[in-house]
Amino acid sequence: MAFNLQTFKTRTLTAIVFVVVMSLGLFINYTAYFLLFTLIHIGCWYEYQKLMALIHPTYQSNSTIHKYSIIIGGIGFMLFMSNFQFFINQISVQKIGYFIFISALIITIITTFLHKKNQLTTLLNSLLGLIYITLSIGLLISLYQITLQTTTGESVIIDKGIVAIFIIACMWVNDTMAYIVGSLIGKTPFSKISPKKTWEGTIGGIILCIIAMGLMMNKIILPKYFSTNIVEAISIHWYVIAAIAAIFGTIGDLFESKLKRLANVKDSGNFMPGHGGFLDRFDSLLIAVIFVWIYIKLVLQ
Numbered sequence: 001m002a003f004n005l006q007t008f009k010t011r012t013l014t015a016i017v018f019v020v021v022m023s024l025g026l027f028i029n030y031t032a033y034f035l036l037f038t039l040i041h042i043g044c045w046y047e048y049q050k051l052m053a054l055i056h057p058t059y060q061s062n063s064t065i066h067k068y069s070i071i072i073g074g075i076g077f078m079l080f081m082s083n084f085q086f087f088i089n090q091i092s093v094q095k096i097g098y099f100i101f102i103s104a105l106i107i108t109i110i111t112t113f114l115h116k117k118n119q120l121t122t123l124l125n126s127l128l129g130l131i132y133i134t135l136s137i138g139l140l141i142s143l144y145q146i147t148l149q150t151t152t153g154e155s156v157i158i159d160k161g162i163v164a165i166f167i168i169a170c171m172w173v174n175d176t177m178a179y180i181v182g183s184l185i186g187k188t189p190f191s192k193i194s195p196k197k198t199w200e201g202t203i204g205g206i207i208l209c210i211i212a213m214g215l216m217m218n219k220i221i222l223p224k225y226f227s228t229n230i231v232e233a234i235s236i237h238w239y240v241i242a243a244i245a246a247i248f249g250t251i252g253d254l255f256e257s258k259l260k261r262l263a264n265v266k267d268s269g270n271f272m273p274g275h276g277g278f279l280d281r282f283d284s285l286l287i288a289v290i291f292v293w294i295y296i297k298l299v300l301q
Contacts, residue, residue, distance in 0.1 A: 001294040014272045018281070030084055033144055037137050038075060042117050043278035044133045044286070047269040051279075052125045058118040059125055066111040070126050073104025074134035083145050132255075136286040139293040140164050147298045150233035156226065164237070166221075167292055170213050170245035171284045177212075178250075179204025194257045203229050206246040211241035214239035237300060244295055245288045250292045252287030256280070 025036025049067055079097025096104035112123045145159035182201020190197035216239040222231045257280050260268060271279020279286075 005179065017021040018272060023167075026161055026168075030144060030161075033164075034078070034082070034141065037140055039076065040261045040278060041074055041078065041133060041137045042071060043269075043271060044137075044221065044282060045074065046068075047271075047277045047279045048129050048133060048259075051263045052129075053065060053264070053270060054063050054120055054265065055259070056118065056125060058115075059122055061117070062122060063111050064178065066108055066115075066126070067121075069104045069107040069111070070129065073108065074106060074130065074137070076100025076102075077130075077134050077138045078141050081142040083142055089103060117186060131140060134288060136289050139289050140167075140285075141168075143289070143293065143296070144300070146296060148234060148237075148296075150230060152229070153232050154233070156230055157180055162221070163241075163296070164289075166213065166217060166241065166246050167289055168285060169216075170209055171249050171288065173212055174205045174246040174249055175207040175253075175284070176205075177208040178202055181208070191254055193254050194263060202250055206250070209238055210242045213242040213245075234300075241295065244291050245290050247283030248291045249288040252284040254285060256283030 022036070025032050049059070051110075057254035076097045076099070078099055079093050082094060082097070084093075108126055109123065112126070113119050115122060142160045143163045145152040146163060147158065148156045148158060150156055178197070180201075181204030182196075182198045185204075186198030186201040188199040189195060190199050190202050214235075217234045218231060222234075256268065260266070266285075267276035271277045272281065
């Protein structure tokens, strides 16, 4: 493919804006963090509903109430999963979020069965979106601050969204390394869903992600906040989390590629010119975070 200067400029400018917005949301404070993922949640749902309408045309005829209530309900779930205690007139935001989520879910179900065609398919598509998008982002919200148990029995608080930032960085490193390794030595096709991926690139990306992210966390990030003993007590887990993130991130990428293939589109959206849409950028993260969260809850807490 011939080099196109205008396309290169567009992609570069979009990438710069994307990095700036992500950095502001991830590093300023909890409010910025929550607002960032609220934007991502809305964007992913918008594109998901468009894909479902292409895959199942009757989904397009859903009422406006149905389409928006499930997105609002998702934001309610994010509030419910927040591990920060805010109160409005003595009522916690978590309780408000729970009320919003349940109310929106009921409205979604009711409006689904008021629809005359393919009620079950429509409901299943919306419920899949709740698992695929809302659950994943809700779990990211809960990971802003977590308490880990070290092998020595000590409790360690990891806050400031470090775990979420770590998972996102794993996605980027894995994708980059898989592309580089695949370009250099890739020969064996990985999946028909994504023809450009190779086994060599996929495995190489995962291995290099585990090494790079594990070392960065244990040698650069954690030593700034904790003593050597604590860092060593939880060091192995960052390699495991990087492995989980890389492996299931790859599965997430394939899942979104399958949705696009069923919908017969190249990109999930065009919100980021030259880079596709929200789902194109966060497909890996949406699947990976679920399994990272499970590992942290079962093993580290």
